[in-house]
Structure formats: C-alpha cells, structure tokens
Amino acid sequence: MARSVLLPLLAVLLLPSTSAAAGGPQPFHPDSLDQIVESREGRPFLLVLWSVTCPPCIKELGLLEQARADHPDLDVVLISTDGPDGRAEAQEILEHFELGDTDNWIFSDGPAVRLRHRIDPDWFGELPRTYFYDADHRRESHSGALPPDRLAAWIESAVRP
Amino acid sequence: MNRRRLLQQAGAALLLAAVTAGPVAAHEAAHEAAPDRDLHAECDHRGALPSPDCGVAPTPAIDGEGRLWLAFTRNGHIYVTHAPGAGEPFAPPVAVNRVPERIYSDGENRPKLALGPGGEVYVSWARATGPRAGDVRFARSLDGGQSFEPPQTVNDNRDIIAHSFDSMTVDREGRIYIAWLDRRDAMAALAEDRPYPGTALYYAVSTDQGASFAFNRKVADHACQCCRLALAVDRDDSVLVLWRHIFPENIRDHAIARLTVDGASRGEGNFPVRATYDDWHVEGCPHHGPDMALDAGGIAHMVWFTAGNRHRGVLYGRVDPEAGEPDGEYVLDASSTASRPQVLIDQERIYAVWKSFDGERTQLLLSTSDDLGRNWSSPAALAYAVDEADYPLLIRNGDRLYVSWHTVAEGYRLIPLPTATIGAHHHHGP
Numbered sequence: 001m002a003r004s005v006l007l008p009l010l011a012v013l014l015l016p017s018t019s020a021a022a023g024g025p026q027p028f029h030p031d032s033l034d035q036i037v038e039s040r041e042g043r044p045f046l047l048v049l050w051s052v053t054c055p056p057c058i059k060e061l062g063l064l065e066q067a068r069a070d071h072p073d074l075d076v077v078l079i080s081t082d083g084p085d086g087r088a089e090a091q092e093i094l095e096h097f098e099l100g101d102t103d104n105w106i107f108s109d110g111p112a113v114r115l116r117h118r119i120d121p122d123w124f125g126e127l128p129r130t131y132f133y134d135a136d137h138r139r140e141s142h143s144g145a146l147p148p149d150r151l152a153a154w155i156e157s158a159v160r161p
Numbered sequence: 162m163n164r165r166r167l168l169q170q171a172g173a174a175l176l177l178a179a180v181t182a183g184p185v186a187a188h189e190a191a192h193e194a195a196p197d198r199d200l201h202a203e204c205d206h207r208g209a210l211p212s213p214d215c216g217v218a219p220t221p222a223i224d225g226e227g228r229l230w231l232a233f234t235r236n237g238h239i240y241v242t243h244a245p246g247a248g249e250p251f252a253p254p255v256a257v258n259r260v261p262e263r264i265y266s267d268g269e270n271r272p273k274l275a276l277g278p279g280g281e282v283y284v285s286w287a288r289a290t291g292p293r294a295g296d297v298r299f300a301r302s303l304d305g306g307q308s309f310e311p312p313q314t315v316n317d318n319r320d321i322i323a324h325s326f327d328s329m330t331v332d333r334e335g336r337i338y339i340a341w342l343d344r345r346d347a348m349a350a351l352a353e354d355r356p357y358p359g360t361a362l363y364y365a366v367s368t369d370q371g372a373s374f375a376f377n378r379k380v381a382d383h384a385c386q387c388c389r390l391a392l393a394v395d396r397d398d399s400v401l402v403l404w405r406h407i408f409p410e411n412i413r414d415h416a417i418a419r420l421t422v423d424g425a426s427r428g429e430g431n432f433p434v435r436a437t438y439d440d441w442h443v444e445g446c447p448h449h450g451p452d453m454a455l456d457a458g459g460i461a462h463m464v465w466f467t468a469g470n471r472h473r474g475v476l477y478g479r480v481d482p483e484a485g486e487p488d489g490e491y492v493l494d495a496s497s498t499a500s501r502p503q504v505l506i507d508q509e510r511i512y513a514v515w516k517s518f519d520g521e522r523t524q525l526l527l528s529t530s531d532d533l534g535r536n537w538s539s540p541a542a543l544a545y546a547v548d549e550a551d552y553p554l555l556i557r558n559g560d561r562l563y564v565s566w567h568t569v570a571e572g573y574r575l576i577p578l579p580t581a582t583i584g585a586h587h588h589h590g591p
Contacts, residue, residue, distance in 0.1 A: 053293065054446040055386060089292065111549045111569075113498065113518045121520070122497045124468045127446045143468065144411070144445035 024091035214572030237261030389450030439469030464502035
C-alpha cells in the first residue's frame, strides 16, 4: 500500500516538462468565475486554486483524486494560477492524478492580480485555496492543503445531504 | 507508514525545491507575446531591444559615484546597464551570460545585483536545470560592467533539484555572501523515507572578489520552500538572514540567523531564532518573503506579509537577532491585496513601501516612522500602475531615497521619496 502511493508521486517528480498537452485547462478570464458558477445552478461544487510550483497543492490533488474515486458525483473545478506557459506542465500533473477530465482552467495572460481579485477580494493569494460552494452557492474558503476530514465532512453535508 | 504521511512526504518532496518552472516563462511571455496587454509602447513587439523598460524584474544598485546600476532579464539573458544618475539615460545593456539560460525572473525569485568596494559588479541568479529544479549562478565584471566573466555555479550539490531563491550581499571588506534555498536535505530524507517539512537554507562566501566560493554551509532545515530571503550586513560585517520558516507544525512565520565567513551562528538558545509570531498555520505556499534593515544598534527592523491568527496583512516589527523576543508589531496595511513590502532606514527614519491593488490599479504606498517604528504615518500613494507591477525596491543615493519600480504598462521608474514628513496623521502602534 505504502509503495503504491509513493511511487506514482515520485513519477510526477520525474515527469518531463516539455511534452505538449492536448486539450488541457482552458484560459481563465475575469468573467470565467461567473460562467463556472452559473453553469452549476442549484448544485454544490468544490473550487480549488493551485499551482505546479506549490508542493501542498500537489498533496491536495492527491486527496481530490481519492475523493473523486470514492464519490464519483463530486464536482471539482480546478484553476491553475500558472499562466499560459504553465499549461503543459499543469496538464501532465492533472492527468497523473486522473483529474484531466474535471473542469480545468488556467490563468490567462493579463494581470493575475485582477483575476485573483475577481475570484475573492479577501484572498491573499496563498495556495492551495479551496472554496466549498453549497447548492445555494454560498461559499466557505480554506487556505493550505485541505485536511481530509474537512473534505469528508463537506461531502457528507453538501454533496450527500 | 500510513498513506497520509507518505502523501505528505512525497507531495512535499515533489515540488518542494522545485519551485517555479511556470512563472519564469509566464512572466517572459507577459512581456513578449501578449496581444491585449497594456504594454509599454517600446516593448510591444518581439524585436524590442533589451532595456530597463522592456526587461523583466530590473533590480537596482547605486555605486559610490551615485550611478544607478540595473540588472534585468530578457530572452534568456541577464543584462546589466547603468546611468549617471536618476532620470538620466542608461548605457547600452551588456549581456552577463553569453549562452542563454532559462532564468528564474519572477519578483520573488529574481536575479540579484551587488557592487564591490572596488567597483566590481556582481550578479547572481537561479537557472532552471529541469522541471522544478535549478542552480544558483554567479558572474562578475572587473572592468566596470563592460564585460562579464563566464558564470559559475555556486551550489556544490549538482543534482537536478531546486537550488534557487538566491540572495546576495557584499560586506565592507568586499566579501560576497550568497544564500539560497536548497533541496538536497529534503531529497535525502525522501530517499530514507523520513518526513522533512520544507527545504533547507544554505550559503557560501567568496573572499576573492567572486573568483571562487567556499564550500556550501547549511544555515537551517525546514525553510518555507518558495519565499525570497532578506540579507543585511551588520556593523561587524557579519550578515543577517531573515527567512520564512516552517515551525512545528506548519506554522509559516519567520526566523533570523547570523552568517559569518566561518559559519552560521546557531545562537545560545533555541535555533533558529524566531523573528515573528503571527501564528500562520498553513500547509500552503505564501510565495511571499520578508525584508529587513538594521538600525545603528543592530536591531533588525522587518517588514513582511502574513495571514496568521495573530496578525494579517503587511506588517512591521523588530527583533534582536540574538535574543529573539520580537516586538513592536504594527499592521501597515491589513487589506488582502497589500503585498511585497520593503524597508530602509535612513538616519532616524524608517521607510516602508509596498503595493496594493484596489480592483483597478496597483498603487505604490509609503509609510514612515521617525521613532524607530512606534508610530507610523498614514500610507501615502506614490505612484500607480494599470497592469502587472513588479516589487517596489528601496534604494539610497547619498541623501536621496528612491523606489525602483518596474510595471508592465509604464516601464521602469525611479521614484524619489519625499523628504519632508509624510502625512499629517500619525498612528500609534498597538
């Protein structure tokens, strides 16, 4: 068990950074969050901001991989803050964690500060940053890697009420 | 060993050191390939000549004759240029590295520039060596910046892992100190299946004008992985380093240590010396390091960013580097978009600058204290930027102080600080 977890993670460490990603995250613009939220009317979802350069973000992707395996109805939206040139690397990591088929976005070119501000004016920019949207789209936030029990509690209350 | 622990370890090891493959390219792209940005007019095409306006992360230094020196990156090269004084034209930039390298050049992990007492020009930077990996590089000019010798690698561990976030200073004797974040110990721990939060802080000293660097010395384990380091030369020519540390468990506050030519002081009490107590519990990446200036009594005056339980925002505070016991914490700006503070002490006045985004523009803010940080003036806006803004950097030229600021739309600016007392209203510290 231990090995089976460790080895795939090491494999990510050794991923080449150059292979081109087909598909992959779509550009996140200032109005993209409205689009994400409106397309999910009446449904809870998890919004996670992450970066390829952030070790705790990678840990969180591992947690999300497991959560999606356990709860196939869990709706996860992932936004990479890396910008257009980080797209291929972001996609490799997403595919490694079997998150390539979630709703994936990556910061578009343009002032990142403006994108962060549109997502949440009270967010300092630290990563990972998680928003729990309930069915009425009231949201709570968490900074840093999600504690597994917090995610489990949210799934219990919001996704499977 | 349970799954959670392994995930922690492997995940941490994974990118720990590895920081910033993406932002390098992203920032370059912001300058070179963006069709719909508010770019500075001269920089709006790929063939734009290297210049401070069109460069990435220009970093300043002032020499003994009052000349302004700048190092900036563009298209895989670091360039150095100089101007006779503030507001005067820059000389044609000189390429530091002849062979292009992938150079980390986001604000937090930018090339550094320092001048020796004999007019030597020193540049350090981090070169990407692979996905999320880098080497600390150094090059010197002994002919007044007309040409640079081939770069050398400072880290003596040459694994394809992260050696990055270098910071450099030169003491009065001309000795060059370079400190950086180094992942070698985290990798060793991973290989032995031991937990290892964060990365390690290392340094090396050159006593021969940068011809060579002595062996690498470790300052501390468990530094936060991707925050800039602050260095300051003390009265006795020792060098203080301030960095974001990971205190048990996952508290990302700051620590301070003294570096000498012969080794890092480990102090008499607990090591490392705790420099801030914000109680910021986060298993996350602030990507936001501190700055520091020393007063005549050797007390470190610090500015930093935190989102801790005790404080939030851009803060000021001071600490005795040996005794610890930080005090005087003062929230300069509690807004969530306040960031990248810098500090400078000139005679009896402390200057703090930082930037803040108001939803439309980034503003450059200044606050000053005339009583060693007990009271601070109301923040005053010095300048604005309509697109991406680099860190504001404080420099001194004789008795004049400036903020060196590069912003994508406006280009490079050297903004003089007002010399009169700023702001009528003074706040009292907590």
